[in-house]
Amino acid sequence: MNSGSSSISGVVEQEGSTTPEKNAVEVLDLVKTFDNGRIKALDGVSFEVPKGQLLVIIGLSGSGKSTLLRHLNGLHLPTEGSTSVLGKDVSSLTRKELRSLRRDVGFVFQQFNIVGRLTCIENVLSGALGRIWGPRLSALMYSKNMRSEAIDQLERVGLADKAWQRTDTLSGGEQQRVAIARTLMQKPQIVLADEPVASLDPEISGQVMDLLVQCCIEDDITVLCSLHQVDLALGWANRLIGLRSGKIVLDTPVDESLSQDDVMVVYQQLDPEGDKTGEYLETFEDSPS
Amino acid sequence: MNSSNLGKIKVSHPEKVSKPWTLQRGQIWFSLLAIFGLFVWSISRVDLSVGGIVEIFEGWPETRNLLSRMVPPFIPSEDFTVITKAALDTFFIAFAGTALGIVLGVPLGLLSARNLMPFAPVRALARAIIVFSRATPALVFAICFVRLYGIGVLPGLLAIGIHSIGMIGKLITDAAEEIDPGPREGVVATGAGPLQDLYTGVWSQMVPTVISISLYRLEIDFRSAPILGWVGAGGIGLILRGYAGSLRYQEMLGITILIVVLVILLEILSAITRHALLGKTETKLPGKPSKFLDLFFGDQARPGKKVADWMISKSSNEPKLKTRNHADRTLTPPWTRERVKVNSVGLIFFILLIFSIVIPDIAASKIVNGSQKLPSFIARLTPNDWSWFTDRIFSDMVDTIAIGLAATGIALLFAVPFSFLAASNTAPGRLVYLISRFFMLLVRCVPELVVAVVFVAAIGPGPKTGTLALAIGMFGFITKLFADSIEEARQGIRDGVNSTGANRLQESVTGVLPQVAPSMVSNSLYLLDVAIRSSTILGIVGGGGIGFLLMSAAKRLYFETLGGIIFCIFVVVYLVEIIATWIRRKII
Known part of the structure; x- marks a missing residue:
């Protein structure tokens, strides 16, 4: 399980990053409490994510995955500790600076968070709002180049022919692909994906994850993705962080040498009660070896 | 055997056969009783109790005479x-x-x-x-x-x-x-x-x-x-x-x-x-799986394999996902x-x-x-003092509230049974439904103040006339809301009641009424709100209430009185709205 560390550093070297900071994200002793301290969502979390890494954060519901991700684009502010994204301390940014950071940090939501009554292209175009000034009421108010760019992005997720359809006429998987296209339209350096496939069925989940990760690799985007299924996490990550009750209980590289026993260890670290171990074992054995 | 069993249950659990009294239930019953009391009071105040109705019939020859002077239009x-x-x-x-x-x-x-x-x-x-x-x-x-x-x-x-x-x-x-x-x-x-x-x-x-x-x-x-x-x-x-x-x-x-x-x-x-x-707002729910182009369908998860492959293919500068020719794409929305x-x-x-x-x-x-x-x-x-506030204004304000209350009560009395006839799922027959709907929509289209003008001409001015005119307008308004909410009642619950062998009336009362009761109460309170608002202006055409003084103050340029009356109207309408909102929140 420890043998994989070289592959991560190898990836980073391949990227040949041009900017001075080596890490896309640095989290130091992050604590977040809600409800006047009664609920502790994050309890002293620290980690660094080098540029170009595909990090998957796993954990059961309520383990603090979403809270952690939402700190990285300023949707939450830390109670204690600090988060630094692309070399900027998120909690010290002004509103304007935060907006400019958000332009570089894409977010993919579990519930897609697209506007159903707008066409796909309008939703994708809204990803470019951070680059332009002023509000836009319809697709025709964006420049021709931008519209063309938006269709390029829809093409990448295989939906170019549905560009002018209302988004709510699409299936769930397709809607999430529109949301991914919107995020790509932003030209982000980092993509945060909060349970991007939790509301999709397993088969579609695999396809959407493929698409998300493949596009991000193509565009040199660092990915931080939270998932609650270990099997999904293993397929689309080169590093795995496990959260339990707001604490990191696991931090491991992922490669082909990871054995089934290792996976069981991963699972038990997340779920000390082991309630779902049997269930999990089944799904793992189903997959082709 | 059966009845003796039931009797036993009653005796052994006396505390469970009647609904327990809670503060909320008390508040609801108190409000409903108060409203009913107010309704009874308002009926007598606008002179529409038995004596008043008899008067209308006694005056019928004259009314008929006036009506006959209206035809043909x-x-x-x-x-x-x-x-x-x-x-x-x-x-x-x-x-x-x-x-x-x-x-x-x-x-x-x-x-x-x-x-x-x-x-x-x-x-x-x-x-x-x-x-x-x-x-x-x-x-x-x-x-x-x-x-x-x-x-x-x-x-x-x-x-x-x-x-x-x-x-x-x-x-x-x-x-x-x-x-x-x-x-x-x-x-x-x-x-x-x-x-x-x-x-x-x-x-x-x-x-x-x-x-x-x-x-x-x-x-x-x-x-x-x-x-x-x-x-x-x-x-x-x-x-x-x-x-x-x-x-x-x-x-x-x-x-x-x-x-x-x-x-x-x-x-x-x-x-x-x-x-x-x-028209076409019903949309597919998100998350529904559909037929999917197997474009990106890859092999099943194996730790790190796929990611590593992609990274290698990227580093070896293989072409990205194929994109189509730029010439054949539309950059403007198609004219669907x-x-x-x-x-x-x-x-x-x-x-x-x-x-x-x-x-x-x-x-x-x-x-x-x-x-x-x-x-x-x-x-x-803006009045400087309270000299504009005469006894006449006070008693006309009370009349105004009484007219609104009485009209609401009368409208509801007719609207509740009628709305069941005008709802497609409870009407006894297709023909009854169509006739009721048509009648309802027709009544809805007659502005209550226009009705009041005709009624004043036929029966003479006064709160009684205004109440009747307003009741007709409110009936048209509320029946549609009631009928629409009845049509939204779920069939499953009604089937459940029907399967016990209930007849049509029992089924309507047990299967439909409880489902629509909250929206009916809420709509009735809204109706009261609307009725009081309308009753403030009925007097302008002779329908009783504060409207008459309002109009005459405006005509005679008594600006302070005019402003004072507008203030009174505002206070009453606003208070009614607050009370109605309070009751609505208690009930729903």
Whole structure:
């Protein structure tokens, strides 16, 4: 399980990053409490994510995955500790600076968070709002180049022919692909994906994850993705962080040498009660070896 | 055997066979009893108890005589051009007035929404304007504006517009506070600014609701505009008043029927528009799997394998995902049927709006002159002391409340059973349903003030007449709401009751009524709200209540009295709204 560390550093070297900071994200002793301290969502979390890494954060519901991700684009502010994204301390940014950071940090939501009554292209175009000034009421108010760019992005997720359809006429998987296209339209350096496939069925989940990760690799985007299924996490990550009750209980590289026993260890670290171990074992054995 | 078992249960669990008394249940019963008591009191106050009804029948020969002077209804041909112009003016008043209400009401509504406007003082100010224009009837605004801008179309247009702000603003606030925060978050996460968030994240979600609210308001304004002319605010009401004043009853009924026909036509126009714009709103739920192009269907997860492959293929500079030729893509939205329809409806409305402003020939100088006088006018309306508050005003205010209560009670008495006949799922037969629906829609299209004009002519002025006229208007209003909510009742629960062998009446009472009761109570309280609002102005046409003093104060230029009465109306309407909201919250 420890043998994989070289592959991560190898990836980073391949990227040949041009900017001075080596890490896309640095989290130091992050604590977040809600409800006047009664609920502790994050309890002293620290980690660094080098540029170009595909990090998957796993954990059961309520383990603090979403809270952690939402700190990285300023949707939450830390109670204690600090988060630094692309070399900027998120909690010290002004509103304007935060907006400019958000332009570089894409977010993919579990519930897609697209506007159903707008066409796909309008939703994708809204990803470019951070680059332009002023509000836009319809697709025709964006420049021709931008519209063309938006269709390029829809093409990448295989939906170019549905560009002018209302988004709510699409299936769930397709809607999430529109949301991914919107995020790509932003030209982000980092993509945060909060349970991007939790509301999709397993088969579609695999396809959407493929698409998300493949596009991000193509565009040199660092990915931080939270998932609650270990099997999904293993397929689309080169590093795995496990959260339990707001604490990191696991931090491991992922490669082909990871054995089934290792996976069981991963699972038990997340779920000390082991309630779902049997269930999990089944799904793992189903997959082709 | 059975009965003895039941008897045993009763004896052994005496505490469980009746519903326990809770504070909430007590409050509900107290409110309902209080309302019932008020209803009984109001019936006697407006003289519609047994004695009063007998009086109506005793006066029947005279009433019949007056009614017979109204038939056949007649529209004099020599006045044809005047009437046509007045009818058109009425249309323009309603149309441009509603447009004004939308232009002012939508921003105010957004400003008073908690999730859009973080500064509480701004919200409070916007909400205060909304509450004031909602609580003051359009006819009251019309009376004031006639004093300011002179007789004509302009005061009518402004009155409709200012009064419409209230309802539009309130509904927009509700709609804005109910939008899904998810898409907003999605937009904000891309680094969009506040205005961009407002348009893309908020407004684009609200568009169908805004269209729906606007059309609903337009229908209401089409019904209230015809009477505005009665106080000099332009349109067909002025002609109605002329005929009523000179006792030309045949012509009066003719104009009344013309008004009803116009309202029906406009209602149909609005229904068609609604269907064209909002007909296809049912959408597929997200998360539903569909047939999927197997474009990106990869092999099953194996730790790290796929990712490593992709990284290698990227580093070896293999071409990216294939993209199609740029020439064959459309960068403008295609002209689908849907888009053609929406755009043409928009264009028609825009042209109508231009007509509504240009044709009535509103002089800009009039607007400027009148608006300059506005501050001093408001100052003159503000009373210095309480000398205007006479016993007569107090007793007329009480009458006004009694009329509203009694009309609500009478309307409900007839509406509850009738709505079951006018709902497709509970009507005893298709024919009964169609006839009931048609009757209901017909009644809905008759403005209650126009009914009051005819009733005053036939029975004579007074609270009794006003109550009866208002009850008819309220019946039309509430039956539709009731029938629609009955049609939404779930069939499954009714099947459950039916499967016990219940008959139609039992099934309606046990299977349907409990389902629709909350919405019925809520709608009834809303009805009370509307009825009290209407009852304040019935007196203007002779229907009893405060309206008479309001009108005479305006005529005799007793500005302090006028302002005082407007204040009283505002207080009463606002209090009723607060009480109604309180009860509604307790019950639902």
